[in-house]
Structure formats: structure tokens, C-alpha cells
Amino acid sequence: MPVNTAAYHSIKKELSTTHTRLVAVSKTKPLSDLQEMYELGQRDFGENYVQELVDKQAALPKDINWHFIGHLQTNKVKYIAPFVCLVHGVDGLKLLQEINKQAAKNNRVIDCLLQIHIAQEETKFGLNELELTEMLPQIGMLKNIRICGFMGMASFTENQPQLESEFKLLKSIAEKFNSICFQPSTIISMGMSSDYQLAIENGSNMVRIGSLLFGGRQ
Numbered sequence: 001m002p003v004n005t006a007a008y009h010s011i012k013k014e015l016s017t018t019h020t021r022l023v024a025v026s027k028t029k030p031l032s033d034l035q036e037m038y039e040l041g042q043r044d045f046g047e048n049y050v051q052e053l054v055d056k057q058a059a060l061p062k063d064i065n066w067h068f069i070g071h072l073q074t075n076k077v078k079y080i081a082p083f084v085c086l087v088h089g090v091d092g093l094k095l096l097q098e099i100n101k102q103a104a105k106n107n108r109v110i111d112c113l114l115q116i117h118i119a120q121e122e123t124k125f126g127l128n129e130l131e132l133t134e135m136l137p138q139i140g141m142l143k144n145i146r147i148c149g150f151m152g153m154a155s156f157t158e159n160q161p162q163l164e165s166e167f168k169l170l171k172s173i174a175e176k177f178n179s180i181c182f183q184p185s186t187i188i189s190m191g192m193s194s195d196y197q198l199a200i201e202n203g204s205n206m207v208r209i210g211s212l213l214f215g216g217r218q
Contacts, residue, residue: 003036007212012041015207018200023067025192025210027052031059033214038064046088046208050076057083069151069208071125074098082106088151088189088208089115091125093135096145103144110144113151113189116173118166120155129173139180149187149206150174154195163195164202171203 015022023046026034034045038061047053048070057066065085072087074095080087081102090096090112103110114135117126127135139147152170154163167190174188181187189206191199196207 002215003033003040004213004215005040008037008040008042011209011212014197015200018205020200020204021187021206023069023189023206023208024213025069025208026056026214027070027210029214031056034060037213044085046210050079053084054079067208077102078105081108081110084110086111086113086148088113089125091115091117091127092131093138096135096139096142100142100145108144109146111146111148113149113187114147116150116152116170118152118154118169118190120162120166126152129176132173132177136177136180146182147180148183149181149189150177151187151189154190154199158194160198163198167191167199167202167204174203 012022021044023044024037024042025046027048034056043063044065044067046067046069053066053068066083067086067088068080068084069088071089072095077098087099087110099110099112114132115126117128150170150173154166157163170190171188174186178186187206188204190204191207193209193212196209199207
């Protein structure tokens with residue numbers, strides 16, 4: 001399925017009214033689709049798989065902002081550390097320490113979001129509030145990472161009140177722990193193709209949209 005150009009322009013216009021940043025989720029999509037989206041003006045792309053991200057980064061324009069939005073294993077950090085723009089799913093201190101280590105090797109400071117567990121599904125990754133609190137003393141010691149905000153994945157459901165409750169939970173945690181973010185504006189990354197409008201209504205300022213732009217998974 002080709003890139004849905006009309007949907008892209010419509011979503012970008014919609015997001016501009018709330019200053020929400022669009023990450024185009026491009027996992028499994030061919031280089032030609034990403035190049036077409038790039039030529040429309042999109043610069044933020046999100047990938048779930050390290051090898052696929054490495055291959056695409058090597059083949060596409062160098063001014064793309066690459067977001068790693070999947071579950072990142074510590075032994076894979078070294079492959080994306082030289083270029084990744086933002087790591088969305090940091091769900092533990094061990095991973096954060098490895099990102100810091102690899103960033104130092106590359107003479108970089110890598111931006112990260114802390115993933116908060118907001119879904120009612122146990123299969124979703126993320127920190128709870130207690131785990132986040134326990135991490136705080138260690139975070140300040142890591143000089144090659146920058147905590148820019150928080151990320152959450154809501155439940156896979158059409159239950160609007162449940163989704164709204166989960167989005168509100170992430171927003172409240174972001175407000176409570178805002179002081180650990182090393183930038184003036186805290187990123188709250190939540191909302192995907194099926195629920196991004198509800199997410200924005202409840203505090204999101206970064207959305208991860210794939211199927212509306214590129215079609216369903218291949």
C-alpha cells in the first residue's frame with residue numbers, strides 16, 4: 001500500500017493546532033515509502049527493530065530523526081548509539097546505564113523517555129511509580145543521557161473510558177516527576193493511529209502513527 005499522502009497532510013494540520021510532534025512509525029515498511037514520506041516533509045521516524053533501523057539509517061537521508069520505539073535489549077544499544085535521536089522505551093536502570101555507556105563511547109548525549117506501565121495488559125513493558133522513584137538517585141549520575149519525558153502504551157481496546165484513564169495516569173506521573181527532565185518542555189509520548197486524538201486531549205504532545213500513514217503491517 002502506498003503512502004497515504006492525504007492522511008499525512010490532514011494529520012499534520014490537525015497536530016499543528018496543539019503543537020504535537022508526529023513520529024511516523026515505519027517498521028516493516030520499504031525504503032521507498034520512507035523516502036516518499038521524507039519528501040513530503042516528515043523527519044521523525046520510529047522503528048521497533050534494531051537491525052532494520054540500522055539498515056534504514058544507512059540508506060536514507062542523514063537529517064532524519066530516528067526514534068527507537070520498541071523494546072530495546074541492552075546488548076543491542078551499541079548498534080544505534082551513534083545516531084539514534086530518541087529512545088522511547090527505557091523501562092529499567094540497567095538499560096539506562098547501558099545507553100549512557102554507549103553514548104559516552106560515541107561522545108554523545110542520548111535523549112531518552114522513561115516508559116511507564118499504564119495498560120491493564122501484563123504483556124506491556126514499563127515502570128511503575130515505585131520503580132521510577134527508586135531509580136531517581138541513579139539517573140542524575142548518568143552524564144551521557146538526557147531524560148526528556150515519558151512514554152506509555154495504552155491497552156489494546158476500544159473502551160474509551162479505559163483508554164482515557166490510562167492516558168490520564170501517564171499525564172499525572174509526568175507532572176509529578178517533571179523535575180527529572182533535563183529540558184524545559186516534558187515530552188509525553190502516547191497515542192497511536194487508533195487513539196491519538198484521545199491521547200492529545202489527555203496531555204500527549206508526541207504521537208506514534210503508522211497504519212494511517214503507511215497502511216497495515218506487512
